[in-house]
Amino acid sequence: MKKASILMIIGPLFLLGLYFFPLWNIMLGAPQYPEPLGMNIYIDGIKGVSEFDIQNIDGLNHYIGMRTLPKPEDMWEFSTFPWVIGGMVALGVLIGLLGFFEKVSYKWFMGWFVLMSILGLLGMYDFNEWMVDYGTNLDPNAIMKLTNADGTPVSYKPPLFGHVKMLNFDVTSLPSTGAWFMFVGMILTVMAFFVGKKAWKPKSKASAVRPIKVKTNDK
Template sequence: MKTASTIMIIGSALLLSLFIYPLWVVELEAPQYPDGLGMFIHLNGLQGFTEFDLQNIDGLNHYIGMQTLPKAHEMWEFSVFPIVVGGMAILGIIVGFLGFIGKISHNWFLYWLILMTVLGVLGMFDFNAWMTDYGSNLDPNAIIKVTEPDGTPFSYKPPLLGSRDILNFTAISYPGTGGIFLTIGMFLTFIAYLVGFKTNKK
């Protein structure tokens, strides 16, 4: 059980990497921007690839009526997500420690993983809803108006994962370093449960 608990502690601690590295990345590629534009999505705000990327993205979006990128204080998620992630990391470490000293069973590792998975799915749903509003809720007085073949307004929503051609840009979304560490951490907690289950069975 000590091996399983150690894995649980390591897996939970990896969530803390999100306070250092970005959770998600959105990149824009176009011929007029050979180096591309992009932003890192952190738990507590947005950061451009370079100093002027966010400003340049907002400048482009102005012509098509998209909203400006939110500042940290303009979205409740940037205040709540650090608390949730930090709390889950600490909770997971405590669960692992209690398992290490034999106070709880390996089942608690699974309970933590289920809760973290539910919170993660809710977070992705919220992120996708924000991107939908960001790409579809356009200023009717925009300088440039683009419509679909059926006459409906064109959506500039970036993909949640993968790539999408948006006019002459290609938008690419993928996990950042913190998101990768988060995935590895959750996978390790599942391994911890399996190791604990196997040890308990013996």
């Protein structure tokens, strides 16, 4: 159980990489841009891959009516996610320590993994909803107003995962370094669960009851 608990302690610590590395990356490439424009999405804000990428992306978006990219103070997620990640790291390490001293069973390791998975899915759903709003809620007074064949406005929603063609831009959205740190950490907690399950030796009731010796006087 001690090996499993050590894995459980190390796993959540990998999530600390989210404070230093981007969670997601979106790149925009076009013939007129020899160097693609890109933005790195962190848990506390958005930064350009290169120095002027955010400025250039906002300039392009202005023509088609998209809002400027949000600053950290514009979205509650950027102030909340760092606290959520910090809480999950602390909880995971605490569970690992309790497992090390055999205060909790290996089942708690999987409980942390399930909770973290739910939070991750909710985060991706929220991120996708933001992109839908960002790419479809356009300024009606934009310089360029493009419509589909049926007359509906063109959507400029970036893909959550993968590649899509937008006008003359190739847009690619993929997990970045921070996401891989998180993935490795979560895999370690799954390993901790199975290692702990194999090593777990529950205390049986029979062994917990000591036999009572009765003295008899033999004549």
